Amino acid sequence: MGNYFLQMIQNRKTIYLLLLLIAITPxxxxxxxxxxxxxxxxxxxxxxxxxxxxxxxxxKQVLNVQEYSSPKRSVFFSVILSVVAPTVIIxxxxxxxxxLYILAAICFFLFLSxxxxxxxCFVASLAVFYNFLFLRLKSEVVPEFLFISLFCxxxxxxxxxxxxxxxxxxxxxxLLVSVRFVGLSLLIAYLVNLFLSKELxxxxxxxxxxxxxxxxxxxxxxxxxxxxxxxxxDEVKLYGNIVLDGYQWHMxxxxxxxxxxxxxxxxxxxxxxxxxTVITVVVFLLFxxxxxxxxxxxxNILHFAFVFYLLFLFFYPYNGDTIKYxxxxxxxxxYFMVYxxxxxxxxxxxxxxxxxxxACIFVVLLTNSKTIWLAIHNPDHKxxxxxxxxxxxxxxxxxxxxxxxxxxxxxxxxxxxxxxxxSYFIGEKNxxxxxxxxxxxxxxxxxxxELYPRSKNVRVASGDTISLTHFYLIKL
Numbered sequence: 001m002g003n004y005f006l007q008m009i010q011n012r013k014t015i016y017l018l019l020l021l022i023a024i025t026p027x028x029x030x031x032x033x034x035x036x037x038x039x040x041x042x043x044x045x046x047x048x049x050x051x052x053x054x055x056x057x058x059x060k061q062v063l064n065v066q067e068y069s070s071p072k073r074s075v076f077f078s079v080i081l082s083v084v085a086p087t088v089i090i091x092x093x094x095x096x097x098x099x100l101y102i103l104a105a106i107c108f109f110l111f112l113s114x115x116x117x118x119x120x121c122f123v124a125s126l127a128v129f130y131n132f133l134f135l136r137l138k139s140e141v142v143p144e145f146l147f148i149s150l151f152c153x154x155x156x157x158x159x160x161x162x163x164x165x166x167x168x169x170x171x172x173x174x175l176l177v178s179v180r181f182v183g184l185s186l187l188i189a190y191l192v193n194l195f196l197s198k199e200l201x202x203x204x205x206x207x208x209x210x211x212x213x214x215x216x217x218x219x220x221x222x223x224x225x226x227x228x229x230x231x232x233x234d235e236v237k238l239y240g241n242i243v244l245d246g247y248q249w250h251m252x253x254x255x256x257x258x259x260x261x262x263x264x265x266x267x268x269x270x271x272x273x274x275x276x277t278v279i280t281v282v283v284f285l286l287f288x289x290x291x292x293x294x295x296x297x298x299x300n301i302l303h304f305a306f307v308f309y310l311l312f313l314f315f316y317p318y319n320g321d322t323i324k325y326x327x328x329x330x331x332x333x334x335y336f337m338v339y340x341x342x343x344x345x346x347x348x349x350x351x352x353x354x355x356x357x358x359a360c361i362f363v364v365l366l367t368n369s370k371t372i373w374l375a376i377h378n379p380d381h382k383x384x385x386x387x388x389x390x391x392x393x394x395x396x397x398x399x400x401x402x403x404x405x406x407x408x409x410x411x412x413x414x415x416x417x418x419x420x421x422x423s424y425f426i427g428e429k430n431x432x433x434x435x436x437x438x439x440x441x442x443x444x445x446x447x448x449x450e451l452y453p454r455s456k457n458v459r460v461a462s463g464d465t466i467s468l469t470h471f472y473l474i475k476l
Contacts, residue, residue, distance in 0.1 A: 012118060013113060013118060016109070016113075016118045016119075016121070016122050017106065017109065017110075019122065020105065020106065020109050020122055020125055020126075021102070021106065023122075023126055024102050024105045024106075024125070024126070024129055025102065027098065027101055027102065027105075027129060027130070027135060027138065028095075028098040028099070028101075028102065029098075030135055030138070030372070030376065037139075037140050037384060037385075038384060038385055038411055038414070038448075039140070040069070040411050040412065040413040040414060041141075041142065041413075042140060042141040042142065043385070043411070043413035043414045043416065043417040043418070044069070044073065044413040044416075044417075045074055045077055045078050045081055045141055045142075045143065046078075046081060046093060046141060046417055047060070047413065047416050047417040048072065048074075048075065048078035048081070048228060049078040049079070049080075049081030049082040049084065049093075050082070050086040050417075051228060052078060052079055052082035052227050052228065053082040053083075053084070053085060053086055054085075054086050056420075058403075059228075059230060059231060060415075060416040060420060060421060060422050060423070061231070061416065061422055061423075062412040062413060062416065062422075062423050062424065062425055063406060063422055063423065063424050063437070064424050064425055064430070064434065064437075065412075065425070066234075066238075067425055067430060068412065068425035069238070069413075070233060070234045070235040070238050071231050071232060071233075071234065072224070072228055072231040072232060072233040072234075073181075073233055073235045074143050074178070074179055074180060075178050075223050075224050075227055075228060075233065076146075076175050076178035076179050076223050077143035077146055077178075077179050078227070078228075079223070079227055080096070080100070080146060081093060081096065081141070082227075083096065084096055088386070088391060088418070090141070090386040093141045094138075094139060094140075094141065097138055097140070097141060097142070097145060098138060100145040100146050100149060101129065101134075101138050101145045103145070103146075103149045104129070104145040104146075104148040104149045104152070105125050105128070105129040107148070107149045107150075107151075107152040107153045107156065108125050108128060108129070108148065108152045108331045109121050109122065109125040110152070110153065110156045111152040111153070111155050111156040111331070111335075112124060112125065112335065112338070114156060114159045115335070115338075115339075116338055116342070117354050119354060119358050120338060120354060120357050120358055120361065123358050123361045123362055123365065124334055124338055124361050126365050127334070127361050127362075127364045127365040127368075128330060128331055128334055130365055130368055130372070131266055131330070131368055132269065132368050132371040132372055132375065133265065133266055133323055133327065134327060134330075135372060135375070136375065137323070137324060137327060142324065143179045143180055144180075144324060144327050144328055146179050147176065147179045147180050147183065147328050148327070148328050148331060150172055150175055150176040150179065150183075151176060151183070151186060151305075151328060151331075152331055153172065154169055154172050154173065154176065154186060154190075155301065155302065155305065157169055157172070158190070158193075158301050166208065166211070166212075167211075167215065169190065169212070170211070170212040170213075170214075170215035170216045170219070171215060171216075171219050173186060173187050173190065173212075173216050173219075174215070174216045174217075174218070174219025174220045174223065175219060175223065177216075177220055178219070178220055178223040178224065180328075181235045181236050181239065182309065182312045182313075182325075182328075184236075184312075185305065185308035185309040185311070185312050186305050186308070186309070187216065188304070188308050189301055189304035189305040189307075189308050190212070190301060190304075191209055191212070191213075192304050192308075193300060193301040193304055194208060194209055194212075195209070196299070239316065247315075247317070251317055252314050252315060255313060255314045255315075255316075255317075256314055258322060259310070259313055259314070259322065259326060262322045262323060262326060263326055263330075263333065264280045264283075264284070265323065266326075266330055266333075267279050267280050267283050267364065267367070268280060269367045269368055269370065269371040270370045270371045270374055271367055271370060275367070279363075279364065279367065283337060283364075285340070286336075286337045286338075286340035286341050286344070287333060287336050287337045287340060288340070289339075289340035289343060289344065290335075290336035290337055290338070290339030290340030290341070290342075290343065291303070291306075291336045291339075291340075293339065293340065293343055294336065294339050302332065302335065305332065306329065306332045306333075306336070309328070309329050309332075310329065313325055313326075338357065338361070341357050341360060341361075342357065345357055383447055383448055383470065385411075385414050385418065389469045389470065390448070390469075390470055391418070392469065393468040393469050393470050393471055394414075394418045394419050396466075396468060396473075397419050397421075397440075397442065397468070397471075397473055398419045398420060398421070400466065400473060401419070401421055401439070401440055401473075403420075403421070405421065405422075405439040405440060406421065406422040406423060406424060406437075406438050406439050406440070407419065407421050407422075407423050407424070407438060407439070407440045407441070407442050408423070408424040408425075408426040408431075408434050408435065408438035408440065408441045408442070408476075409423055409424070409425070409426060409441075409442045410425070410426060410427065410444070412424060412425045412426075415442070424437060424438045426438075426441065426458060427458070428456070428457035428458060431458040431459070431460075435460060435476055438476055439475070439476060440473060440474065440475055440476060441458075441460055441473075441474045441476055442471050442472075442473055442474075443458070443460065443471060443472040443473075443474060444470065444471055445469075445470050445471060445472065447469075447470050448470045448471075460474055460476075463475050463476060
């Protein structure tokens with residue numbers, strides 16, 4: 001009888017997973033087909049993915065990359081991108097992001113299913129992944145949804161009693177850190193939770209921690225050395241230096257204020273203002289109740305994961321990518337909100353607790369409908385790097401600039417990817433030095449100038465200049 005009942009529960013979970021897959025599949029088709037984002041991150045990820053798929057004789061680089069970024073990063077994300085054959089069609093990569101988006105929703109549902117009823121998990125998963133800010137980011141080639149998939153699946157596995165899990169979790173932690181270095185927050189949370197556990201003696205804890213760290217380091221080294229072995233990943237060093245170099249404590253409090261304000265944007269939509277206010281206040285109260293009550297009940301890895309992730313954000317100097325960095329922690333925010341709602345409805349309506357929780361989360365889901373509808377029917381018409389006229393410009397640049405020459409640009413990874421040339425990052429602080437080293441300077445015209453804010457004050461002496469549709473190509 002017990003086995004039959006267990007099988008029924010498992011079947012119900014399978015049914016809900018299938019329903020979620022059906023309900024979340026339309027998100028595959030909700031994304032911007034004209035790619036407007038000039039952020040250099042996407043170009044580096046795609047270029048790395050193309051090099052993994054089809055390595056070239058010469059790996060194109062940003063020659064002064066130490067002033068700009070890490071020469072290699074998010075290698076595991078690039079490994080995933082490498083399933084797409086090298087192409088200038090960005091849509092192929094955006095479609096892959098759409099698949100990762102659906103995977104992230106499924107992993108979030110699995111994680112929640114360890115804690116709440118399946119109906120609550122189902123509606124909460126839809127509320128998160130039909131959020132406008134999630135859908136908007138899905139139109140970009142970013143690693144956030146692969147990160148969420150791994151993050152939630154690791155948290156799901158931490159509640160499993162099976163022996164093999166203790167070997168799989170360090171592997172997944174290594175992959176998580178190889179997607180974004182902020183994944184170190186979950187590694188720290190996992191180890192802290194292990195050492196605070198009252199179920200194991202100290203000797204066993206040390207043994208498990210050493211085993212975890214050995215497997216974790218082996219995975220990180222393998223991913224970062226095997227796929228692209230001739231370029232070093234300096235992300236942790238780079239970001240560590242940024243934090244330690246002239247850090248002031250007011251930056252921490254400023255970040256707390258910024259992120260506290262921005263996280264409420266996930267609940268503000270194109271609906272009457274007073275309803276927005278009611279929803280955001282209720283959300284904040286439920287989160288506060290859920291987080292504080294769950295801490296009192298039992299401090300666990302979920303609290304450590306949430307707090308350590310936020311601490312990474314609070315200590316890193318604010319750089320404007322607020323929404324992108326908050327998105328990976330929103331699923332845990334919903335977990336604590338649901339925990340708070342569960343407590344409130346348990347005291348108010350015992351018999352219909354689940355129905356009330358589902359109804360409240362469904363309201364949050366519905367508030368996104370108008371915003372999503374407006375976004376679909378009012379596409380972004382900005383000129384992006386994959387605009388046909390821009391691609392024609394960059395193709396012309398490739399024809400003019402020899403393979404052994406370098407190009408200075410405000411978006412140097414775009415030059416590596418779309419022009420197949422070495423590049424220099426140029427900005428208003430370093431332009432004199434860069435112009436003495438580079439062979440060409442690709443200056444933006446007014447049509448794309450707003451996307452190159454760091455290049456506005458660059459001054460170039462007159463030289464051989466070719467006028468393209470959106471750029472001036474200046475021979476130095």
